[in-house]
């Protein structure tokens with residue numbers, strides 16, 4: 567028996583609204599889901615398990631028709647879905663009303679239920695969210711639905727207000743495999759027995775690293791082997807660059823460009839600049855932000871100066887007068903005094919007050 571376990575696809579989400587790559591990301595998330603369907607067909611998977619938050623919000627009839635269309639391409643695979651914290655199933659909602667043409671089962675809302683698939687002797691126990699939050703430790707109390715079958719638990723949560731559980735207690739429930747959703751970072755919790763699939767694509771800048779899904783193989787003795795398959799088309803990358811006092815803005819642009827090309831120009835970058843720059847240097851990477859996906863540029867550079875050099879030539883302006891102020895006798899602690907002087911100078915240089 568072969569299964570594919572996915573979660574937290576968040577269809578319909580539009581990451582990084584307003585950015586040049588935002589619309590494309592929405593399309594890529596949908597494409598990644600279609601790729602999983604293709605993969606199921608290629609691998610002749612018996613089961614596609616979707617552990618909550620397939621949609622970013624409760625779906626309407628159109629969303630479900632499109633989903634049904636995608637899943638109807640599967641000739642060998644049954645799909646079992648639970649509603650999660652984002653796409654919870656309300657009474658009388660489209661989730662409940664839609665009649666699927668594809669071989670798809672939506673687990674009922676707000677209660678535990680079992681689905682027994684006789685042809686593959688698999689029993690899936692699941693609990694669809696009927697509202698956005700559950701404080702109760704519901705998953706820990708679920709029990710395998712059928713003796714003699716291969717028992718799977720399909721669950722969403724693991725955090726305060728989202729069906730919290732302890733890994734130890736969940737591991738002792740007796741299921742053969744526990745397919746989890748909610749945490750967007752993939753996590754293989756208990757070897758070949760319990761895992762968060764993670765999302766198919768990273769959904770915001772905090773979700774760095776690769777994303778994907780889980781493929782499981784169960785042999786005739788009931789031994790499970792799972793492996794993780796990466797699927798994301800882009801990553802969020804945090805990049806820290808150290809700048810030297812003699813670096814010019816043109817050089818900085820080249821450094822950033824080289825680093826982006828090295829790490830993949832399709833990726834979405836958060837660039838942190840550190841080090842010391844010349845007090846006349848002005849950082850401007852606008853040329854790059856038009857050509858690459860730069861989500862954020864954080865400037866933590868400091869100006870390169872000595873107080874004497876700085877004072878010379880600035881005696882009569884705001885900067886000079888500020889330094890004068892600190893030269894006068896002071897009762898302040900030396901360390902505080904030095905910090906205040908340096909913060910003030912950085913601010914005045916940054917504002918061009920010299």
Ligand SMILES: [Mn+2]
Nearest residue numbers: 574619652748
């Ligand atoms: Mn989610």
